[in-house]
Amino acid sequence: MKSIRSIYKIGNGPSSSHTVGPYNAAKAFSARYPEADRFEVTLYGSLAFTGEGHGTGKAIMTVLPDAVIHFCKDAKDLPHPNTMLFEAFRDGEIIGRARIFSIGGGSIRFEGEQSDDEREVYPQKNFSEMIEYCRNRGISLTEFVWNAEGESLRPYLTEIWNAMESAVHAGLSASGILPGGLGVSRKAKTLYEKRCYNEDSSITQSRLLAAYAFAVSEENACEHVVVTAPTCGSCGVIPSLLYYLRHDRGFPLESILDGLAVAGLIGNVIRTNASISGAECGCQAEIGSACSMAAGAYASMLRMRLDQIEYAAEVAMEHNLGLTCDPIQGLVQIPCIERNSVAAMRAVSCVNLSHFLTETRKVSFDEVVATMYQTGKDMSDKYRETSHGGLAEIYGNKSRQTGNMT
């Protein structure tokens, strides 16, 4: 299994597959052809359907300002739902061409090649093998990650945490309407500042978790810098919970880094054995994964047992199974932003449940991951980041009827 570093990437939103991945692809491809004087890029599949709303062309043109971008919506039998064809020209002649896949979480792979993120770090294939390894040696999951990845992981995760904190701060201090034409207002600041009448501690906890998740997700919607965790669309869940634990519950920085390590491991298991891509398996692969990662991280930070950590992560995924991806107008706003806050709150509930119910569990984490993958494969294309079904379709129809389509 790969390094957990491939889970966390700092980049501009709003979509790890649609902006961070294509941005990285443009950088990697152009570096191979420094002599090129012109580039063309053809986007296929999900990138063609929702790339305009997600700003895929803009992300590519950040690297290749004069590139000609084509959106090909009718290609069949694609090797990957997020396929891009890059072509380099010199004096009118083509000098290079490559199909590149945006494989989720901002990572890319050239067709027929192995990506840089694919360096093997963990010999274990799934979560059960990792738990067994830890049990046999009497070590925690946190120690397991640090031992496998080495000390160079610490500065990497520190940078990741700093970027997450910055995104929370930026989102909490901003107001106004998000770009894209849906007229969605920023809500993080209001959530953070406004208390309800007779607010008790449980409402305060939910309000703050929601505020932090909204803050980061709204930054993502504005195409500002966020951290994939494991994707841009789900980038608010883990920062929300960790920021709450750090700033409202006084958890030390070392504990936050430990939490990021365990969350990364869980995301890595999901990515390896299933998918973290909404285009491949729907929102269960993005928000479900983030919720599961956050729950496992929190349980490990509370120094819960290995089986309790596994239960928390499993329950968090199980109750996101079947969650569809249907962003209105291809923008990562509705339902995405609110969904991040709900997932952060749900992660806490899953950990709370695991205090009591772990001994009664029937389903393993690996089984729920396999179920998520199968469910995603069976899901209609309409619910896999094409904006052809669900909220995207119902809202689109309503807007067309009332003439409010933006």
Ligand code: SF4
């Ligand atoms: S609905 Fe979920 S998977 Fe789809 S763009 Fe939004 S956050 Fe990502």
